[in-house]
Amino acid sequence: MRVLAAMSGGVDSAVAAARAVDAGHDVVGVHMALSRNRDQFRTGSRGCCSIEDAGDARRACDVLGIPYYVWDLSERFEETVVADFLAEYAAGRTPNPCVRCNEHIKFEALADKALALGFDAVCTGHYARIVARDDGQRELHRARDAAKDQSYVLAVMGPERLARAMFPLGDAATKDEVRAEAAARGLSVSVKPDSYDICFVADGDTRGFLRDRLGSRPGPIVDTAGDVLGAHDGTYGYTIGQRKGLAIGRPAPDGKPRYVLSIMPVTSTVVVGSIDELDVATVRAGSAVWFADADADGDWFACEAQVRAHGEAIGVCARTVPDGGVEVDVTAGAAHRLKGVAAGQSLVLYDGSRVLAQATVDATTPAVRA
């Protein structure tokens, strides 16, 4: 196969490309340039968008003996990932830009161009497994290394895009194994630290980035009774479930910490309350992407739900709802509680290790507690 290996400049994508070469594929490395003005992006060794990272990707390709190109996808990245990030925060929601990048950039813009140029598959350093079924369909599963599993951020790609994806690290036992393999192969990126932050927020200051791009939009911080407790300069600086940085002078009457319960961008209001008020009973999510056959009748079925990249999956009941949505009933699985779910977050349903569906949270209902 002709395989395009997306090379971020990090250790995972380098080893993934190396494994694709070992598997006998005809591999070409491509580094995606996601910003026209590279100074905007952080220049440390943690990201995937600095000039240093492009150089590391080039060097890794040299070592592997494969061609290396840089493709400029900055316009698409700005139009989709960054624009969505800003619009979602402006609307009082909490987006996951890595999910959108996988959806619109890696497995759409990059993959579409790759296929048009004659490639058969796109290989990345994601930790997830692709399981081929007897009927020819492919399933997306969690990685063998649960700590590194990235099936949550990949689920948005759906079955069609999965058909042209390749994740050679899905069976890796641990990240240490991958680092050791990189070192053994002479890839100098073996000791690069992992990336965590949002790549297009240069200094990791997401609130400052949003303030620069969205402007100051001040408003009150209130409790559930409507009493004003403080002020803020933009609801985009807050996320459901957030505790730190609220800057409320007065303690709560019960002396317990306060959390962000809801965000109302139209009135620029942030509502805070106790931790118990964060519990949700049901979650509604839209734009669902199904890997399994969706039950159009809307019957409830048992599965597990995950709402954060590094959160745990909890037992729930789920069903399809009209207009391509999903509803999840958290109360069905009494063993777990789900707290602080924000609109905009990605909801992924699992059956064991297998991804069933992905959707974007639109609304939640609170669990009723005394």
Place this chain on the structure above:
Amino acid sequence: MTTYLDHAATTPMLPEAARVLAEQLVRTGNPSSLHTAGRAARRVVEESREQIAATLGARPSEVIFTGGGTEADNLAVKGLFWARRRQDPARMRILVSAVEHHAVIDPAFWMAAHAGAEIVLLPVDQDGVLRLDALAAELEAHGEQAALISVMWANNEVGALQPLDDVVALARRYGVPVHADAVQAVGQLPVDFAASGLDALTVSGHKVGGPGGVGALVARRGLELTPVLHGGGQERGVRSGTLAVPLIASMAVALEAAVAAQPGYAVGVGALRDQLVAAVRHVAGDAALRGPADLARRLPANAHFTFPGCEGDSLLYLLDSAGIECSTGSACQAGVPQPSHVLLAMGLDEVEARGALRFSLGRTSTLADVDALAAALPGVVDRARAAGLAGAAHSSGGAA
């Protein structure tokens, strides 16, 4: 078997230049040392200097060795600006054509940002040729404030020859020194420094079959240049740094050979280029030749096209995987092709400029190279166009 069509980026070393380089590499001696070994090295440098001067129609004392074409261009722009402004503080304006190489444009912008210069980008016509009327108007309005003019002998991307005789004549009236980057011209066109009337001229080693990392600024006797590199005072104090004897000797051999061969080479490579242009037009009918359509008004080894609906990086990848090596012709930032400032200055929009490819021939080029390109190009263009559309399918900008 690869087809190398990127001789304007760099070209194979002449065997004679490689031999001299190897010979000199194993010799010891700093040309600034006063002992026997130093004197021997100095002799090699000075003979090379004389050889280069004779080759380019200059005097030996007019040749300043540098670490390459970029350094020579920087020395010309910065050194002339500082020297002229010291003589006459009113001379703040740096006049450069809008199609100069980055080695000229970027120092000019840097001087504007850091040294109080005012930059004047002189416009070009749709062929990429300097508009003399604009230069005349600028000089008429601000001639007393002009510190220097830098206009290249021939453009490195689209090959357009520039009207240097007229530039020099205009500049003389206002006492403005003129520098020309002749990195692409030497070996392809007759270059005679004295006859040109220029005040300074840049040449490079590796573009003419010499080694990389060496070049020279030819600067008229009496021309004041403020140094950019300070140190041991080599090269009359204008360019400090231990002289790279092997590189200089090798460059001298290559320059001499290239200039001696130039008349016949230009005819032969020009004919091959004409065949390449005809072949591209034949197999890719909508490809647009950029630069002067009159092939006599461009570098004989240069051809440059834009392919509508295609991304240059797609074309480059597909040609590379078909064994054909060429260039988009424009500068990269960490490997990302930027829309060429040359094409934009010629009036192309960013979308048109994105589909650019430069094919540059050299001493080792043959008709087989042209045939290989013609064979690969139709499939490559079709596929690149499909990929270009795939990339634009979800774009909201509408600039497909």
